[in-house]
Amino acid sequence: MVKKYRFGNPFATEAVVKDVPVSEGKPLYGEVSVGEGFSYSYSMAEGDIVYGLGEANRGINKRGYCYVSNCTDDPNHTEDKCSLYGAHNFILVWGKETFGLFVDYPSDLAFDIGFTRSDLLTISCERADLDIYVIQGEDPADIVKQFRRLIGRSYIPPKFAFGFGQSRWGYKDREDFRRVAEGYRKNHLPIDMIYMDIDYMEEYKDFTVNEERFGGFKEFVREMKGQDIRLIPIIDAGVKIEEGYPVYEEGIREGYFCTKEDGTPFTAAVWPGYTHFPDVLNPKARAWFGAKYRFLTDMGIEGFWNDMNEPAIFYTPEGVAEVTALMEEFLRDRKEDRREDARWDAKLDQKVTVIKLREKLGESSGRREDYRLFYHQADGKRIRHDQVHNLFGCNMTRAAAEGLEGIDPDKRFLLFSRSSYIGMHRYGGIWTGDNKSWWSHILLNLKMLPSLNMCGFLYIGADLGGFGANASRDLVLRWLALGVFTPLMRNHAAIGTREQECYQFEGIEDFRHILGVRYRLIPYLYSEFMKAALEDELYFKPLAFDFPEDKMAAQVEDQVLLGNELMIAPVYTQNVSGRYVYLPERMKFVKFLPEGKISEEVLEKGHHYVEIRLNEVPLFIREGKCIPVVDAAECVADLDMETVKLIGFDGASYRMYDDDGVGRNYEEPGNWSVRSLG
């Protein structure tokens, strides 16, 4: 049962797709205070667990820390960070009372979950204009399912998007891409996608391709597809300000950019230098921006990643003016002190480039004041950006999804975004942004998975191998062995870091093997993904969801359930040859060993230490269940469903979903089949 409570005059975020009548009175369970801002508080019992919050830092159980929904471009995901790129305001309280809570509020929203006071959950924000949904149900799984029904069906990508993808910021011309393709194909490392970062564009201008480095782009896309590799370009939020650039000129002419208080377009610097932001909250501007993707689909492109859409701001002219004034003041004082030092004077004349300025003004990146300088034209009204900040990435991706639907309504495109709000899960997936090649980020990757699923995001993944910092071979292998199970499986790295494509390391056969396991499992992973999407279920679950009576299961933070058949427990520590796992029931411990071999061992409920070498992929099949596997292939199109066999417990059967992976006829009864083992 869902109850909706309305406060003030909320902005229509369109996160919820179902009509729910507004209930009178105060929201169930909590105390509300409206005055200086808004707050909802709930008194937690000692054993209460709090799940949810999607792409948030720290544990699967969110209790004990505070989190702020405020989409932020921050590449340092250290433990103290309260905000990352997404804003996913759904929590599930489980214990004394068990209920779900969705706070539909698109600006800064703080969740203090037993941080200030260990027994108190407080959700607060500045303006009392919001909808709160309280969801009651039989158990946590039922509550999450009801929530998912409320927010609508999750995005479904094409089947090729379940293959492996390679990415790196810095591939700059056709030759670089050919080298990557060759590195994979020549070494028989499976791959389906190579991602194109900003360097494919002409001076980072959206919907352009650099002629010199990518002339004849259509043929190049075809050439890659001839090798069963799809190129997936990035699209950034900011549109470069440049006379003669049609996207800029049209946007200005039609008034499609976000504006300042005086009605002139708002300017912010991102990769291209100064840009304007398309007003994706304005339906006309959204349709305009979305239709632009055709420029690339006309050349054979079938997928995109939307970036910098918090929107990221390196600096604004206003911010620069402030900092310059400060700098001038500072330098005047310094000059007084050092009049004799001629070199110092020379320094003053240095020309400051976009990048240098960015570095110098590091502090001005993502300045809160900047988000108060611009406006949207939404719902026929003008609204200041900071009041709807968390909706920008969501609506940029909505623009793309609707644009792509207009281009080909029957076709599934690959689409994912960096920033998001609940509601965007209907339009695309997400990747979790600029992580680092740190062991702790493998674990953070795992912890986000069930929380994201609860919030509707199913097509998800992290930059495998880590984006920032230098990756070591063992870290990449271990991270890939987790990535085998995430719907989006992409290795991505930042410019300047150690190259981490799978063929860059010694012992390529280990990488070939781990990628091969991904492809062997695609029938199962795809089937479970489709079940989760079509039936509003979780693809990744905390153990406690299926083992509610098991006190130990509730404490496990480094293992998750996948679908109804599996538990996964990745290795996320360096220099170890295995790990401890907790089995909440008897399970079959399966290892995919090199050379196509599989080891199987039944383990009893309880704690175990399991050996897992660097070149092995472990998984646990639940009591009485089985999963389908096929022979490995080098791309999704080559998977041979004739080789499907089942592994698991004798007598088990599996309800399998499969379809062409391209169209949208999900409901065909023929897509389902039942297979039995033994």
Ligand code: GLC
């Ligand atoms: C952002 C993205 C990253 C990308 C880079 C350059 O940092 O998060 O994935 O490589 O921009 O486009």
